[in-house]
Amino acid sequence: MGNSASHSPLLSSDRNAAPRQMVSASMRTASGPTHYGRALYLAINVAILIFLLAPIAIVVVFALNPTPFIQFPPVGVSLRWFEKFFASRDFMHALGFSLQIALLTTVSATVLGASAALALARGNLPGTRLIVATMLSPLMLPAILTGLALFQTYVLLDVGRPTWGLVAGHTLVTLPYVVRTTLAVLHNFDLRLEEAARNLGASPLRTFFEVTLPLIKPGVLAGAIFAFIVSFDQFPVSLFLVSPGNETLPVTLFNYLKFDLDGTIGAASVVSIVLAFVVVVGLDRTVGLRSYVKL
Amino acid sequence: MMKALGSSRLSRRRFLTASASLGISTIAAPHVARADDPTLRITGWGGKWGEVMKAEIGPAFESEFKCKLQTDSAFPYLPKLQASSRSAPIYDVLHTNSNEQWAAAEMGLVEPKIDAKLVPNLTDVYPYAISDKIVGVSIFTSAIGLGLRTDKGYGSVSSWKELWDPKYNGVRGGYVIPVNSLGQAFLMMCGTLFGKGQTDLDAAYAALEKLKPIKIVDFTGAMEKMLLSGEVGLCVIHDSGIYRYDGQNQPIDFVAPSEGVLSLEQVLTITPGSKMKELANAYVNYMLRPEIQKRLAETVWYSPANSKVKLDAKYDAKLLTTPEKVSKLIQVDWKWYNERKDEIDQRVNRIFRA
Numbered sequence: 001m002g003n004s005a006s007h008s009p010l011l012s013s014d015r016n017a018a019p020r021q022m023v024s025a026s027m028r029t030a031s032g033p034t035h036y037g038r039a040l041y042l043a044i045n046v047a048i049l050i051f052l053l054a055p056i057a058i059v060v061v062f063a064l065n066p067t068p069f070i071q072f073p074p075v076g077v078s079l080r081w082f083e084k085f086f087a088s089r090d091f092m093h094a095l096g097f098s099l100q101i102a103l104l105t106t107v108s109a110t111v112l113g114a115s116a117a118l119a120l121a122r123g124n125l126p127g128t129r130l131i132v133a134t135m136l137s138p139l140m141l142p143a144i145l146t147g148l149a150l151f152q153t154y155v156l157l158d159v160g161r162p163t164w165g166l167v168a169g170h171t172l173v174t175l176p177y178v179v180r181t182t183l184a185v186l187h188n189f190d191l192r193l194e195e196a197a198r199n200l201g202a203s204p205l206r207t208f209f210e211v212t213l214p215l216i217k218p219g220v221l222a223g224a225i226f227a228f229i230v231s232f233d234q235f236p237v238s239l240f241l242v243s244p245g246n247e248t249l250p251v252t253l254f255n256y257l258k259f260d261l262d263g264t265i266g267a268a269s270v271v272s273i274v275l276a277f278v279v280v281v282g283l284d285r286t287v288g289l290r291s292y293v294k295l
Numbered sequence: 296m297m298k299a300l301g302s303s304r305l306s307r308r309r310f311l312t313a314s315a316s317l318g319i320s321t322i323a324a325p326h327v328a329r330a331d332d333p334t335l336r337i338t339g340w341g342g343k344w345g346e347v348m349k350a351e352i353g354p355a356f357e358s359e360f361k362c363k364l365q366t367d368s369a370f371p372y373l374p375k376l377q378a379s380s381r382s383a384p385i386y387d388v389l390h391t392n393s394n395e396q397w398a399a400a401e402m403g404l405v406e407p408k409i410d411a412k413l414v415p416n417l418t419d420v421y422p423y424a425i426s427d428k429i430v431g432v433s434i435f436t437s438a439i440g441l442g443l444r445t446d447k448g449y450g451s452v453s454s455w456k457e458l459w460d461p462k463y464n465g466v467r468g469g470y471v472i473p474v475n476s477l478g479q480a481f482l483m484m485c486g487t488l489f490g491k492g493q494t495d496l497d498a499a500y501a502a503l504e505k506l507k508p509i510k511i512v513d514f515t516g517a518m519e520k521m522l523l524s525g526e527v528g529l530c531v532i533h534d535s536g537i538y539r540y541d542g543q544n545q546p547i548d549f550v551a552p553s554e555g556v557l558s559l560e561q562v563l564t565i566t567p568g569s570k571m572k573e574l575a576n577a578y579v580n581y582m583l584r585p586e587i588q589k590r591l592a593e594t595v596w597y598s599p600a601n602s603k604v605k606l607d608a609k610y611d612a613k614l615l616t617t618p619e620k621v622s623k624l625i626q627v628d629w630k631w632y633n634e635r636k637d638e639i640d641q642r643v644n645r646i647f648r649a
Contacts, residue, residue, distance in 0.1 A: 259342030
């Protein structure tokens, strides 16, 4: 800092500085094609962003528009649909129930998925590829069929439609996310770190909690976040597994819009988006997601 | 991070204990709440219907018959009933539209008729409610006709055939026929209007071809929103979808065409394997009581099936509450339709895809 030598690219300790300046110089001297390329790149990115965010923007407009139907341009700003949403016992019960199911699913999918990934990566199991493919298969099967199959299984077992059955169904469809993200970090795991801990006298349990778990945490956390969001928004599996009086928010919304397609749906969607956002930000603040997630 | 947790009142132990308690209570709640009273498992609509059922009519039934009413309002009902055991069906009473009831009856999932000895109020219903076009009993009906914007200068409308008038190109509305019973009923009406009758499918297909361009929706409730927003000017719709905005100063109106209105029945049936037959019959009878019929009719604008019901003047003027008005109802032969549904679906999909 403040060293005059650092101003000279050749004497600089930053060995990348010279090539970087040369590249930027060549870019400055580059004529039209590079400029057009950058503009095209920017335009494509903006188009993708618009494509991703436009539905959310429309939902927000619908939720804030006071008319009982989708109208563009909106005629004003009103919170009447939010009031209706928060005043509805059915919606509030469904929201609370969805959150509870999503949290339970996150815990079960994370514990099972991370354990399974560890066993698959370390266990020298016969037919590992087949087991991995089987564990990821719920992603390939239409979720509505998974829901129907589980429903029939519960009927055959004569257990009705229990809440644990719904959690089990959600766990089934969220498990692949945790397995996949945990396997990804385990793929680059340096086993010598565990060996070093064991050589220094750490027990297998201590090695797991003090060496392995902190190192695979990014994958486990990423999987847990996926599990929460997928469970909270899960519709096809829940459709068959919810029991009367205990419907999740997506199922309640579906039933509602069959009869009333008003801004309450938009308000509920905005609340869902905000909740998902709060979960991600909350995890970032509490467990430092940004420093972990480098997948 | 750990410091922050440690300094706050929420310790890790407390957090874990609270989380575990929440999990256990979520999973165990339905078992804890299960009462000793017998439970009647039924299906039912959401929206206003669901609200009044949950707040008033359901609890009154539970109190009178000393039972629990467990209402499934999460679609789809028929696949769930199909997937459950015939000897221990998931529902005791199935409430759905007539087309689904016929499909259920064909599969032996519901009893085709209700016993009048066990349901005394059956003697007071209009003939359409227990006609040969009905499985079980229709407790209410809506009238499917035309919905019109009154502020667009379209003039008066009196016939179904006016829907084909080119002046409605771009503002004409209908339903996705394979998934919506109003659309299916309308297809049968096309056969009547332009052919030899409901079963004249060739005439119906030709009429649908000429109906394009048309804006089609799958959810029944979506059409009234299209009409309210002005996206549609003339459309197929049920009267309840228009009358529910009564008094809200909306520029929309329902037209009962001169050729007649199609019926959209709310039907109750009992499952053969139900272990709660007595209670199921009591529920059907209860739903046909004049006071229950009046309360629901005036909440959701459905025409009551019980001929003894006296509605308030506002509702009486618009709903089908006299034998003369009821005689304008055209019932669809759903048994015939369901037998050809796949073939019809393929054909109409081709028509509207082109």
